[in-house]
Amino acid sequence: MKENQVLRTLEDRLRDIEDRLEIYSLIAGHPLSADTGAGYYTRQVYVEDSVFDRGPLPGAQGREVIAGFIQKPEHHQAIAGGLAHFTGLPYVEIRGEEAFVTSYLQILTPDITGEERELPNHGFSKGYRIHRVLANRWTLLRTEDGWKIKIRKLIPIEGSTDATDLIKQGLEAFAEKAV
Template identity: 80%
Template sequence: MLIRIYSYIKNLVMANKKENKTLEERLRNIEDRLEIYSLIAGHPLSADTGADYYARQVYMEDSVFDRGPLPGAKGREAIAGFLQKPEHKQAIAGGLAHFTGLPLIELQGDQAFVTSYLQILTPDIKGEERELPNHGFSKGYRIHRVLANRWSLVRMEDGWKIKTRKLIPLEGSTDATDVLKQGLAIFADQHK
């Protein structure tokens, strides 16, 4: 996977040079990616702490959050409200941990598309306690769910904002595979 990402970045740099992009355009591309990485990296922290202010800052007023088989939300306030629901607070109190993979970013002018994996981890309260040298005892964690994550973002005057987010469980469905394939489309385009 790292080789593929390295190859992608290398091809991106080469494409920027071939397209005769100015240094300013190339720098903007890098800055956009770093801003988007930071925005996406904030999600697990906000979900695991109930920080609804994060959602209010990074989602657009009319954003849509599609959670696949689970109830979704439309609008910034409804999305932020998820983080304050009693059942979400109960999950946080139980040790909820969102763990994401490195997101793949595709920039298209003032739009961006991000594809990533999301694991939802919880303490394994029924697990056997084990010791890890220098790290103490633990019953460990279990993976509750693994999901495909697809975000669409729009550049606004005050930075990148989330327009839509689609979250589909990786349980053998073609919907989840299709979400992941959308992210890989940038590689397919490079081989045409």
């Protein structure tokens, strides 16, 4: 193997690592922006003609409209009530200039009617309740300014095959190799 072939392989590997770190950071920023009403974050990470498909709930098209979701008074009321978006580590697939991210999202809220209990060394709390668990599928594009969100599809996990099918998309590359 020639030296420049090894160097190219190392460049490809480094680019993959840098891409993944950028994508992980982009996706990790979503809960923080949603829980603080940071519309400026949404405007920076979505492409102009992006799509937010919320399954059975009203969705949005366009970066400004999507950013407007977290600017609504109802959303700020949820934030004031203790809204917390909690995500797991996303599964990332990079295919050239596109990337696909599959992840889970839990929406948590304080349990204001719960019984107060103590956790040693952590104080008292009425606890939290899981309001909803959702499946996320993000389509990202590589742009001059880094990775940006083109499409986000979000479906509640409530026993429907829609959510399961969305999650399965994250494993398609493995299924193709298994054949």
